[in-house]
Amino acid sequence: MDILAIETSCDETSAAVVSNGTNIKSMIVSSQIKIHSKFSGVVPELASRSHMENINFVIHQSLSEANIDFNNFSKKIDAVAFTSGPGLAGALLIGTIASKAIASVYKKPLIPVNHLEGHLYSYYINNSSIYPPFLGVIISGGHTEIIIVEKFGKYKTLGITRDDAAGEAFDKAAKILGLSYPGGPIIDEMSKNGDPTLIQFTRPLLKNGWDFSFSGLKTALLNYVKTNQIKSKKHLSDICASFRQAIVETIVFKAFKAAKVFNLKNIVLGGGVSANSLIRKMFINNGNKYEVNIFIPALIHCTDNAAIIGCAAYLKQKKCGLNYNSLQLKSDPSLTLYNW
Ligand SMILES: Nc1ncnc2c1ncn2[C@@H]1O[C@H](COP(=O)(O)OP(=O)(O)OP(=O)(O)O)[C@@H](O)[C@H]1O
Ligand SMILES: [Mg+2]
Structure with a gap:
Protein backbone atom coordinates (compact mmCIF):
# COMPACT_ATOMS: atom_id res chain seq x y z
CA MET A 1 0.00 0.00 0.00
CA TYR A 121 2.15 6.28 15.73
CA SER A 122 5.43 7.79 14.49
CA TYR A 123 7.31 5.19 16.59
CA TYR A 124 5.85 2.50 14.27
CA ILE A 125 8.05 3.58 11.33
CA ASN A 126 11.06 2.00 13.03
CA ASN A 127 9.25 -0.44 15.36
CA SER A 128 6.54 -2.07 13.29
CA SER A 129 6.41 -5.17 15.48
CA ILE A 130 5.16 -3.14 18.47
CA TYR A 131 1.38 -3.17 18.79
CA PRO A 132 -0.98 -1.76 21.45
CA PRO A 133 -1.71 -1.87 24.30
CA PHE A 134 0.76 0.83 25.28
CA LEU A 135 0.91 4.18 27.01
CA GLY A 136 1.10 6.98 24.44
CA VAL A 137 2.80 10.22 25.48
CA ILE A 138 2.21 13.06 23.00
CA ILE A 139 4.45 16.03 23.76
CA SER A 140 4.38 18.66 21.04
CA GLY A 141 4.01 22.37 20.36
CA GLY A 142 0.26 22.34 20.94
CA HIS A 143 -0.39 19.19 23.00
CA THR A 144 0.72 17.31 26.09
CA GLU A 145 -1.35 14.18 26.59
CA ILE A 146 -1.00 10.75 28.12
CA ILE A 147 -3.24 8.15 26.59
CA ILE A 148 -3.85 4.46 27.01
CA VAL A 149 -3.84 3.08 23.47
CA GLU A 150 -5.80 -0.16 23.86
CA LYS A 151 -5.74 -0.97 20.13
CA PHE A 152 -4.81 1.04 17.06
CA GLY A 153 -7.62 3.62 17.02
CA LYS A 154 -8.97 2.83 20.50
CA TYR A 155 -8.06 5.37 23.16
CA LYS A 156 -8.56 6.23 26.78
CA THR A 157 -7.12 9.69 27.41
CA LEU A 158 -5.80 9.93 30.97
CA GLY A 159 -4.49 13.47 31.09
CA ILE A 160 -4.03 16.59 28.98
CA THR A 161 -2.50 19.96 29.66
CA ARG A 162 -4.80 22.44 31.33
CA ASP A 163 -2.95 25.39 29.78
CA ASP A 164 0.35 25.51 27.87
CA ALA A 165 1.71 22.46 26.07
CA ALA A 166 5.28 21.36 26.84
CA GLY A 167 6.64 22.66 23.50
CA GLU A 168 4.74 25.92 23.92
CA ALA A 169 6.27 26.32 27.40
CA PHE A 170 9.76 25.88 25.95
CA ASP A 171 9.00 28.38 23.16
CA LYS A 172 7.60 30.98 25.58
CA ALA A 173 10.50 30.48 28.00
CA ALA A 174 12.95 31.10 25.17
CA LYS A 175 11.19 34.37 24.38
CA ILE A 176 11.44 35.44 28.04
CA LEU A 177 15.17 34.61 27.97
CA GLY A 178 15.77 36.49 24.71
CA LEU A 179 16.51 33.29 22.76
CA SER A 180 15.20 32.62 19.28
CA TYR A 181 12.27 30.55 17.99
CA PRO A 182 11.53 27.67 18.27
CA GLY A 183 12.79 27.65 21.83
CA GLY A 184 12.71 23.91 22.56
CA PRO A 185 15.86 22.89 20.68
CA ILE A 186 17.75 26.03 21.81
CA ILE A 187 16.92 25.56 25.50
CA ASP A 188 17.86 21.90 25.13
CA GLU A 189 21.24 22.84 23.67
CA MET A 190 21.91 25.61 26.24
CA SER A 191 20.96 23.24 29.08
CA LYS A 192 23.76 20.84 28.22
CA ASN A 193 26.30 23.13 29.94
CA GLY A 194 23.94 24.15 32.74
CA ASP A 195 23.32 23.25 36.37
CA PRO A 196 19.69 22.02 36.67
CA THR A 197 19.69 22.61 40.44
CA LEU A 198 20.19 26.40 40.24
CA ILE A 199 16.45 27.14 40.44
CA GLN A 200 14.08 24.72 42.17
CA PHE A 201 11.00 25.26 40.01
CA THR A 202 7.85 23.58 41.35
CA ARG A 203 6.95 20.36 39.50
CA PRO A 204 3.37 21.34 38.53
CA LEU A 205 0.43 19.07 39.49
CA LEU A 206 2.92 16.31 40.16
CA LYS A 207 0.85 14.26 42.57
CA ASN A 208 -2.59 15.47 41.43
CA GLY A 209 -4.10 13.21 38.78
CA TRP A 210 -2.88 12.86 35.21
CA ASP A 211 -3.27 16.40 33.87
CA PHE A 212 -0.38 18.76 33.17
CA SER A 213 0.00 22.51 33.64
CA PHE A 214 3.04 24.42 32.44
CA SER A 215 1.94 28.05 32.40
CA GLY A 216 2.80 28.60 36.09
CA LEU A 217 6.34 27.43 35.37
CA LYS A 218 6.64 30.08 32.69
CA THR A 219 5.43 32.76 35.16
CA ALA A 220 7.96 31.52 37.74
CA LEU A 221 10.68 31.88 35.12
CA LEU A 222 9.51 35.39 34.27
CA ASN A 223 9.57 36.36 37.96
CA TYR A 224 13.07 34.91 38.33
CA VAL A 225 14.52 36.90 35.44
CA LYS A 226 12.76 40.07 36.65
CA THR A 227 14.46 39.82 40.02
CA ASN A 228 17.77 38.24 38.93
CA GLN A 229 19.71 39.84 36.15
CA ILE A 230 21.22 37.24 33.78
CA LYS A 231 24.90 37.64 34.56
CA SER A 232 26.64 35.38 32.07
CA LYS A 233 26.21 32.69 29.46
CA LYS A 234 26.78 30.11 32.20
CA HIS A 235 24.03 31.67 34.30
CA LEU A 236 21.69 31.51 31.26
CA SER A 237 22.60 27.85 30.76
CA ASP A 238 21.80 27.14 34.43
CA ILE A 239 18.38 28.80 34.06
CA CYS A 240 17.66 26.78 30.90
CA ALA A 241 18.75 23.55 32.56
CA SER A 242 16.57 24.21 35.63
CA PHE A 243 13.54 24.96 33.45
CA ARG A 244 14.09 21.91 31.23
CA GLN A 245 14.53 19.69 34.30
CA ALA A 246 11.18 20.78 35.76
CA ILE A 247 9.25 20.07 32.54
CA VAL A 248 10.95 16.77 31.79
CA GLU A 249 10.74 15.40 35.35
CA THR A 250 7.01 16.15 35.47
CA ILE A 251 6.32 14.31 32.20
CA VAL A 252 8.54 11.35 33.07
CA PHE A 253 7.04 11.01 36.57
CA LYS A 254 3.43 10.98 35.35
CA ALA A 255 4.13 8.63 32.43
CA PHE A 256 5.86 6.00 34.56
CA LYS A 257 3.23 6.29 37.29
CA ALA A 258 0.51 5.71 34.65
CA ALA A 259 2.40 2.73 33.22
CA LYS A 260 2.58 1.24 36.71
CA VAL A 261 -1.03 1.95 37.71
CA PHE A 262 -2.42 0.58 34.44
CA ASN A 263 0.13 -2.20 34.17
CA LEU A 264 1.44 -1.18 30.75
CA LYS A 265 4.81 -2.58 29.73
CA ASN A 266 5.37 -0.31 26.72
CA ILE A 267 5.57 3.50 26.58
CA VAL A 268 5.55 5.27 23.22
CA LEU A 269 6.59 8.92 22.78
CA GLY A 270 5.69 11.28 19.94
CA GLY A 271 5.75 14.97 19.03
CA GLY A 272 8.44 17.65 18.81
CA VAL A 273 9.39 17.58 22.50
CA SER A 274 10.30 13.90 22.22
CA ALA A 275 13.39 15.22 20.39
CA ASN A 276 14.56 16.65 23.73
CA SER A 277 17.82 15.01 24.74
CA LEU A 278 16.99 14.88 28.47
CA ILE A 279 13.54 13.44 27.92
CA ARG A 280 14.97 10.71 25.67
CA LYS A 281 17.66 9.91 28.26
CA MET A 282 15.33 9.91 31.27
CA PHE A 283 12.69 7.76 29.59
CA ILE A 284 15.31 5.21 28.54
CA ASN A 285 17.02 5.15 31.97
CA ASN A 286 13.72 4.82 33.82
CA GLY A 287 12.56 2.22 31.33
CA ASN A 288 15.61 0.10 32.18
CA LYS A 289 15.08 0.67 35.89
CA TYR A 290 11.35 -0.15 35.98
CA GLU A 291 11.40 -2.73 33.16
CA VAL A 292 9.20 -0.75 30.82
CA ASN A 293 10.02 -0.78 27.08
CA ILE A 294 10.42 2.70 25.61
CA PHE A 295 9.80 3.55 21.96
CA ILE A 296 10.83 7.00 20.74
CA PRO A 297 10.58 8.13 17.11
CA ALA A 298 13.75 8.93 15.19
CA LEU A 299 14.66 12.62 15.59
CA ILE A 300 13.56 13.39 12.03
CA HIS A 301 10.06 12.06 12.78
N1 LIG B 1 14.97 19.29 21.50
C1 LIG B 1 13.80 19.81 21.84
N2 LIG B 1 13.50 20.02 23.15
C2 LIG B 1 12.30 20.53 23.52
N3 LIG B 1 11.36 20.90 22.65
C3 LIG B 1 11.61 20.73 21.35
C4 LIG B 1 12.82 20.17 20.87
N4 LIG B 1 12.76 20.13 19.51
C5 LIG B 1 11.56 20.65 19.17
N5 LIG B 1 10.86 21.01 20.27
C6 LIG B 1 9.54 21.65 20.34
O1 LIG B 1 8.62 20.92 19.59
C7 LIG B 1 7.57 21.79 19.16
C8 LIG B 1 7.24 21.48 17.72
O2 LIG B 1 6.80 20.17 17.68
P1 LIG B 1 5.63 19.71 16.74
O3 LIG B 1 6.04 20.00 15.34
O4 LIG B 1 5.31 18.32 17.07
O5 LIG B 1 4.49 20.65 17.28
P2 LIG B 1 3.27 21.27 16.54
O6 LIG B 1 2.96 20.47 15.34
O7 LIG B 1 3.53 22.73 16.40
O8 LIG B 1 2.12 21.06 17.59
P3 LIG B 1 0.96 19.92 17.55
O9 LIG B 1 1.57 18.70 17.00
O10 LIG B 1 0.56 19.81 18.96
O11 LIG B 1 -0.10 20.48 16.67
C9 LIG B 1 8.06 23.20 19.37
O12 LIG B 1 7.35 23.74 20.47
C10 LIG B 1 9.54 23.02 19.70
O13 LIG B 1 10.05 24.00 20.57
MG1 LIG C 1 2.79 18.43 15.39
Whole structure:
Protein backbone atom coordinates (compact mmCIF):
# COMPACT_ATOMS: atom_id res chain seq x y z
CA MET A 1 0.00 0.00 0.00
CA ASP A 2 1.74 3.17 -1.23
CA ILE A 3 0.33 6.39 0.16
CA LEU A 4 1.01 9.99 -0.86
CA ALA A 5 0.66 11.88 2.44
CA ILE A 6 0.30 15.64 2.88
CA GLU A 7 0.77 17.60 6.12
CA THR A 8 0.03 21.32 6.55
CA SER A 9 -1.37 21.63 10.09
CA CYS A 10 0.99 24.31 11.38
CA ASP A 11 4.24 25.73 10.00
CA GLU A 12 5.70 22.85 7.99
CA THR A 13 4.52 22.13 4.45
CA SER A 14 5.30 18.48 3.86
CA ALA A 15 4.61 15.62 1.45
CA ALA A 16 5.83 12.04 1.58
CA VAL A 17 5.41 8.73 -0.19
CA VAL A 18 5.14 5.92 2.36
CA SER A 19 4.94 2.24 1.60
CA ASN A 20 3.14 -0.05 4.11
CA GLY A 21 3.51 2.52 6.89
CA THR A 22 7.24 2.01 7.35
CA ASN A 23 9.15 2.38 4.10
CA ILE A 24 9.62 6.11 3.55
CA LYS A 25 10.23 6.38 -0.19
CA SER A 26 10.47 10.17 0.06
CA MET A 27 9.80 12.91 2.57
CA ILE A 28 10.00 16.63 1.79
CA VAL A 29 9.55 19.23 4.55
CA SER A 30 9.49 22.94 3.84
CA SER A 31 9.86 24.70 7.19
CA GLN A 32 8.56 28.21 7.83
CA ILE A 33 10.77 28.85 10.87
CA LYS A 34 12.49 31.82 9.21
CA ILE A 35 9.17 33.51 8.52
CA HIS A 36 7.80 33.10 12.05
CA SER A 37 10.96 33.49 14.11
CA LYS A 38 10.86 37.27 14.07
CA PHE A 39 7.44 37.07 15.75
CA SER A 40 8.62 34.42 18.29
CA GLY A 41 5.69 32.21 17.29
CA VAL A 42 3.58 31.05 14.36
CA VAL A 43 1.50 33.78 12.65
CA PRO A 44 -1.51 31.88 11.21
CA GLU A 45 -2.09 34.13 8.19
CA LEU A 46 1.58 33.96 7.14
CA ALA A 47 1.53 30.19 7.65
CA SER A 48 -1.43 29.77 5.27
CA ARG A 49 0.18 31.94 2.59
CA SER A 50 3.43 30.06 2.85
CA HIS A 51 1.67 26.67 2.55
CA MET A 52 -0.06 28.00 -0.55
CA GLU A 53 3.29 28.98 -2.09
CA ASN A 54 5.07 25.72 -1.22
CA ILE A 55 2.49 22.97 -1.48
CA ASN A 56 2.94 22.23 -5.19
CA PHE A 57 6.70 22.15 -4.88
CA VAL A 58 6.78 19.69 -1.94
CA ILE A 59 4.26 17.36 -3.63
CA HIS A 60 6.16 17.36 -6.94
CA GLN A 61 9.48 16.89 -5.17
CA SER A 62 8.30 14.00 -2.99
CA LEU A 63 6.76 12.23 -5.99
CA SER A 64 9.89 12.81 -8.04
CA GLU A 65 12.17 11.39 -5.31
CA ALA A 66 9.97 8.29 -5.25
CA ASN A 67 10.26 8.04 -9.07
CA ILE A 68 6.64 8.98 -9.56
CA ASP A 69 5.23 11.60 -11.89
CA PHE A 70 1.74 12.45 -12.96
CA ASN A 71 1.97 9.91 -15.80
CA ASN A 72 2.60 6.86 -13.62
CA PHE A 73 0.82 8.22 -10.49
CA SER A 74 -2.28 6.07 -11.03
CA LYS A 75 -0.21 2.90 -11.14
CA LYS A 76 2.13 3.69 -8.25
CA ILE A 77 -0.03 5.43 -5.63
CA ASP A 78 -2.87 3.56 -3.91
CA ALA A 79 -4.30 6.34 -1.74
CA VAL A 80 -3.83 9.96 -0.71
CA ALA A 81 -3.73 10.90 3.00
CA PHE A 82 -3.94 14.34 4.57
CA THR A 83 -3.94 15.92 8.02
CA SER A 84 -7.55 16.86 8.68
CA GLY A 85 -6.89 18.45 12.12
CA PRO A 86 -6.18 19.68 14.71
CA GLY A 87 -4.19 22.70 13.60
CA LEU A 88 -4.48 26.20 12.16
CA ALA A 89 -7.69 26.55 10.14
CA GLY A 90 -6.19 28.24 7.08
CA ALA A 91 -3.12 26.01 7.09
CA LEU A 92 -5.21 22.81 7.20
CA LEU A 93 -7.36 24.00 4.31
CA ILE A 94 -4.39 24.17 1.93
CA GLY A 95 -3.38 20.53 2.48
CA THR A 96 -7.00 19.37 2.48
CA ILE A 97 -7.80 21.08 -0.83
CA ALA A 98 -4.58 19.88 -2.49
CA SER A 99 -5.26 16.29 -1.38
CA LYS A 100 -8.88 16.38 -2.53
CA ALA A 101 -7.84 17.76 -5.91
CA ILE A 102 -5.21 15.05 -6.49
CA ALA A 103 -7.48 12.25 -5.24
CA SER A 104 -10.32 13.45 -7.41
CA VAL A 105 -8.27 13.81 -10.61
CA TYR A 106 -6.64 10.38 -10.19
CA LYS A 107 -9.73 8.73 -8.66
CA LYS A 108 -7.82 7.61 -5.57
CA PRO A 109 -9.25 7.00 -2.12
CA LEU A 110 -8.61 9.72 0.46
CA ILE A 111 -7.69 9.02 4.09
CA PRO A 112 -8.19 11.79 6.66
CA VAL A 113 -5.60 11.62 9.46
CA ASN A 114 -5.74 13.16 12.92
CA HIS A 115 -2.43 14.99 13.39
CA LEU A 116 -2.18 13.66 16.95
CA GLU A 117 -2.27 10.11 15.56
CA GLY A 118 0.60 11.08 13.28
CA HIS A 119 2.68 11.83 16.38
CA LEU A 120 1.29 8.90 18.37
CA TYR A 121 2.15 6.28 15.73
CA SER A 122 5.43 7.79 14.49
CA TYR A 123 7.31 5.19 16.59
CA TYR A 124 5.85 2.50 14.27
CA ILE A 125 8.05 3.58 11.33
CA ASN A 126 11.06 2.00 13.03
CA ASN A 127 9.25 -0.44 15.36
CA SER A 128 6.54 -2.07 13.29
CA SER A 129 6.41 -5.17 15.48
CA ILE A 130 5.16 -3.14 18.47
CA TYR A 131 1.38 -3.17 18.79
CA PRO A 132 -0.98 -1.76 21.45
CA PRO A 133 -1.71 -1.87 24.30
CA PHE A 134 0.76 0.83 25.28
CA LEU A 135 0.91 4.18 27.01
CA GLY A 136 1.10 6.98 24.44
CA VAL A 137 2.80 10.22 25.48
CA ILE A 138 2.21 13.06 23.00
CA ILE A 139 4.45 16.03 23.76
CA SER A 140 4.38 18.66 21.04
CA GLY A 141 4.01 22.37 20.36
CA GLY A 142 0.26 22.34 20.94
CA HIS A 143 -0.39 19.19 23.00
CA THR A 144 0.72 17.31 26.09
CA GLU A 145 -1.35 14.18 26.59
CA ILE A 146 -1.00 10.75 28.12
CA ILE A 147 -3.24 8.15 26.59
CA ILE A 148 -3.85 4.46 27.01
CA VAL A 149 -3.84 3.08 23.47
CA GLU A 150 -5.80 -0.16 23.86
CA LYS A 151 -5.74 -0.97 20.13
CA PHE A 152 -4.81 1.04 17.06
CA GLY A 153 -7.62 3.62 17.02
CA LYS A 154 -8.97 2.83 20.50
CA TYR A 155 -8.06 5.37 23.16
CA LYS A 156 -8.56 6.23 26.78
CA THR A 157 -7.12 9.69 27.41
CA LEU A 158 -5.80 9.93 30.97
CA GLY A 159 -4.49 13.47 31.09
CA ILE A 160 -4.03 16.59 28.98
CA THR A 161 -2.50 19.96 29.66
CA ARG A 162 -4.80 22.44 31.33
CA ASP A 163 -2.95 25.39 29.78
CA ASP A 164 0.35 25.51 27.87
CA ALA A 165 1.71 22.46 26.07
CA ALA A 166 5.28 21.36 26.84
CA GLY A 167 6.64 22.66 23.50
CA GLU A 168 4.74 25.92 23.92
CA ALA A 169 6.27 26.32 27.40
CA PHE A 170 9.76 25.88 25.95
CA ASP A 171 9.00 28.38 23.16
CA LYS A 172 7.60 30.98 25.58
CA ALA A 173 10.50 30.48 28.00
CA ALA A 174 12.95 31.10 25.17
CA LYS A 175 11.19 34.37 24.38
CA ILE A 176 11.44 35.44 28.04
CA LEU A 177 15.17 34.61 27.97
CA GLY A 178 15.77 36.49 24.71
CA LEU A 179 16.51 33.29 22.76
CA SER A 180 15.20 32.62 19.28
CA TYR A 181 12.27 30.55 17.99
CA PRO A 182 11.53 27.67 18.27
CA GLY A 183 12.79 27.65 21.83
CA GLY A 184 12.71 23.91 22.56
CA PRO A 185 15.86 22.89 20.68
CA ILE A 186 17.75 26.03 21.81
CA ILE A 187 16.92 25.56 25.50
CA ASP A 188 17.86 21.90 25.13
CA GLU A 189 21.24 22.84 23.67
CA MET A 190 21.91 25.61 26.24
CA SER A 191 20.96 23.24 29.08
CA LYS A 192 23.76 20.84 28.22
CA ASN A 193 26.30 23.13 29.94
CA GLY A 194 23.94 24.15 32.74
CA ASP A 195 23.32 23.25 36.37
CA PRO A 196 19.69 22.02 36.67
CA THR A 197 19.69 22.61 40.44
CA LEU A 198 20.19 26.40 40.24
CA ILE A 199 16.45 27.14 40.44
CA GLN A 200 14.08 24.72 42.17
CA PHE A 201 11.00 25.26 40.01
CA THR A 202 7.85 23.58 41.35
CA ARG A 203 6.95 20.36 39.50
CA PRO A 204 3.37 21.34 38.53
CA LEU A 205 0.43 19.07 39.49
CA LEU A 206 2.92 16.31 40.16
CA LYS A 207 0.85 14.26 42.57
CA ASN A 208 -2.59 15.47 41.43
CA GLY A 209 -4.10 13.21 38.78
CA TRP A 210 -2.88 12.86 35.21
CA ASP A 211 -3.27 16.40 33.87
CA PHE A 212 -0.38 18.76 33.17
CA SER A 213 0.00 22.51 33.64
CA PHE A 214 3.04 24.42 32.44
CA SER A 215 1.94 28.05 32.40
CA GLY A 216 2.80 28.60 36.09
CA LEU A 217 6.34 27.43 35.37
CA LYS A 218 6.64 30.08 32.69
CA THR A 219 5.43 32.76 35.16
CA ALA A 220 7.96 31.52 37.74
CA LEU A 221 10.68 31.88 35.12
CA LEU A 222 9.51 35.39 34.27
CA ASN A 223 9.57 36.36 37.96
CA TYR A 224 13.07 34.91 38.33
CA VAL A 225 14.52 36.90 35.44
CA LYS A 226 12.76 40.07 36.65
CA THR A 227 14.46 39.82 40.02
CA ASN A 228 17.77 38.24 38.93
CA GLN A 229 19.71 39.84 36.15
CA ILE A 230 21.22 37.24 33.78
CA LYS A 231 24.90 37.64 34.56
CA SER A 232 26.64 35.38 32.07
CA LYS A 233 26.21 32.69 29.46
CA LYS A 234 26.78 30.11 32.20
CA HIS A 235 24.03 31.67 34.30
CA LEU A 236 21.69 31.51 31.26
CA SER A 237 22.60 27.85 30.76
CA ASP A 238 21.80 27.14 34.43
CA ILE A 239 18.38 28.80 34.06
CA CYS A 240 17.66 26.78 30.90
CA ALA A 241 18.75 23.55 32.56
CA SER A 242 16.57 24.21 35.63
CA PHE A 243 13.54 24.96 33.45
CA ARG A 244 14.09 21.91 31.23
CA GLN A 245 14.53 19.69 34.30
CA ALA A 246 11.18 20.78 35.76
CA ILE A 247 9.25 20.07 32.54
CA VAL A 248 10.95 16.77 31.79
CA GLU A 249 10.74 15.40 35.35
CA THR A 250 7.01 16.15 35.47
CA ILE A 251 6.32 14.31 32.20
CA VAL A 252 8.54 11.35 33.07
CA PHE A 253 7.04 11.01 36.57
CA LYS A 254 3.43 10.98 35.35
CA ALA A 255 4.13 8.63 32.43
CA PHE A 256 5.86 6.00 34.56
CA LYS A 257 3.23 6.29 37.29
CA ALA A 258 0.51 5.71 34.65
CA ALA A 259 2.40 2.73 33.22
CA LYS A 260 2.58 1.24 36.71
CA VAL A 261 -1.03 1.95 37.71
CA PHE A 262 -2.42 0.58 34.44
CA ASN A 263 0.13 -2.20 34.17
CA LEU A 264 1.44 -1.18 30.75
CA LYS A 265 4.81 -2.58 29.73
CA ASN A 266 5.37 -0.31 26.72
CA ILE A 267 5.57 3.50 26.58
CA VAL A 268 5.55 5.27 23.22
CA LEU A 269 6.59 8.92 22.78
CA GLY A 270 5.69 11.28 19.94
CA GLY A 271 5.75 14.97 19.03
CA GLY A 272 8.44 17.65 18.81
CA VAL A 273 9.39 17.58 22.50
CA SER A 274 10.30 13.90 22.22
CA ALA A 275 13.39 15.22 20.39
CA ASN A 276 14.56 16.65 23.73
CA SER A 277 17.82 15.01 24.74
CA LEU A 278 16.99 14.88 28.47
CA ILE A 279 13.54 13.44 27.92
CA ARG A 280 14.97 10.71 25.67
CA LYS A 281 17.66 9.91 28.26
CA MET A 282 15.33 9.91 31.27
CA PHE A 283 12.69 7.76 29.59
CA ILE A 284 15.31 5.21 28.54
CA ASN A 285 17.02 5.15 31.97
CA ASN A 286 13.72 4.82 33.82
CA GLY A 287 12.56 2.22 31.33
CA ASN A 288 15.61 0.10 32.18
CA LYS A 289 15.08 0.67 35.89
CA TYR A 290 11.35 -0.15 35.98
CA GLU A 291 11.40 -2.73 33.16
CA VAL A 292 9.20 -0.75 30.82
CA ASN A 293 10.02 -0.78 27.08
CA ILE A 294 10.42 2.70 25.61
CA PHE A 295 9.80 3.55 21.96
CA ILE A 296 10.83 7.00 20.74
CA PRO A 297 10.58 8.13 17.11
CA ALA A 298 13.75 8.93 15.19
CA LEU A 299 14.66 12.62 15.59
CA ILE A 300 13.56 13.39 12.03
CA HIS A 301 10.06 12.06 12.78
CA CYS A 302 9.51 13.94 16.06
CA THR A 303 8.47 17.31 14.62
CA ASP A 304 5.83 17.70 11.92
CA ASN A 305 6.28 15.85 8.64
CA ALA A 306 4.11 13.98 6.17
CA ALA A 307 5.78 10.58 6.66
CA ILE A 308 4.14 10.20 10.10
CA ILE A 309 0.79 11.05 8.49
CA GLY A 310 1.38 8.38 5.84
CA CYS A 311 2.23 5.88 8.58
CA ALA A 312 -0.92 6.67 10.61
CA ALA A 313 -3.03 6.55 7.42
CA TYR A 314 -1.70 3.06 6.65
CA LEU A 315 -2.66 1.80 10.14
CA LYS A 316 -6.07 3.44 9.90
CA GLN A 317 -6.97 2.02 6.48
CA LYS A 318 -5.82 -1.43 7.61
CA LYS A 319 -8.58 -1.38 10.20
CA CYS A 320 -11.23 0.90 8.65
CA GLY A 321 -10.73 0.33 4.92
CA LEU A 322 -10.85 3.03 2.27
CA ASN A 323 -14.51 3.91 2.26
CA TYR A 324 -14.41 7.63 2.96
CA ASN A 325 -16.64 9.84 0.87
CA SER A 326 -13.94 12.09 -0.55
CA LEU A 327 -16.37 14.85 -1.49
CA GLN A 328 -17.55 15.19 2.11
CA LEU A 329 -14.17 15.13 3.84
CA LYS A 330 -13.14 18.38 5.45
CA SER A 331 -10.65 19.75 7.93
CA ASP A 332 -11.39 20.47 11.59
CA PRO A 333 -9.01 22.79 13.50
CA SER A 334 -10.32 21.53 16.87
CA LEU A 335 -10.24 17.80 16.12
CA THR A 336 -9.55 15.66 19.19
CA LEU A 337 -8.54 12.01 19.40
CA TYR A 338 -11.52 9.79 18.62
CA ASN A 339 -11.93 6.06 18.31
CA TRP A 340 -12.15 4.23 14.99
N1 LIG B 1 14.97 19.29 21.50
C1 LIG B 1 13.80 19.81 21.84
N2 LIG B 1 13.50 20.02 23.15
C2 LIG B 1 12.30 20.53 23.52
N3 LIG B 1 11.36 20.90 22.65
C3 LIG B 1 11.61 20.73 21.35
C4 LIG B 1 12.82 20.17 20.87
N4 LIG B 1 12.76 20.13 19.51
C5 LIG B 1 11.56 20.65 19.17
N5 LIG B 1 10.86 21.01 20.27
C6 LIG B 1 9.54 21.65 20.34
O1 LIG B 1 8.62 20.92 19.59
C7 LIG B 1 7.57 21.79 19.16
C8 LIG B 1 7.24 21.48 17.72
O2 LIG B 1 6.80 20.17 17.68
P1 LIG B 1 5.63 19.71 16.74
O3 LIG B 1 6.04 20.00 15.34
O4 LIG B 1 5.31 18.32 17.07
O5 LIG B 1 4.49 20.65 17.28
P2 LIG B 1 3.27 21.27 16.54
O6 LIG B 1 2.96 20.47 15.34
O7 LIG B 1 3.53 22.73 16.40
O8 LIG B 1 2.12 21.06 17.59
P3 LIG B 1 0.96 19.92 17.55
O9 LIG B 1 1.57 18.70 17.00
O10 LIG B 1 0.56 19.81 18.96
O11 LIG B 1 -0.10 20.48 16.67
C9 LIG B 1 8.06 23.20 19.37
O12 LIG B 1 7.35 23.74 20.47
C10 LIG B 1 9.54 23.02 19.70
O13 LIG B 1 10.05 24.00 20.57
MG1 LIG C 1 2.79 18.43 15.39
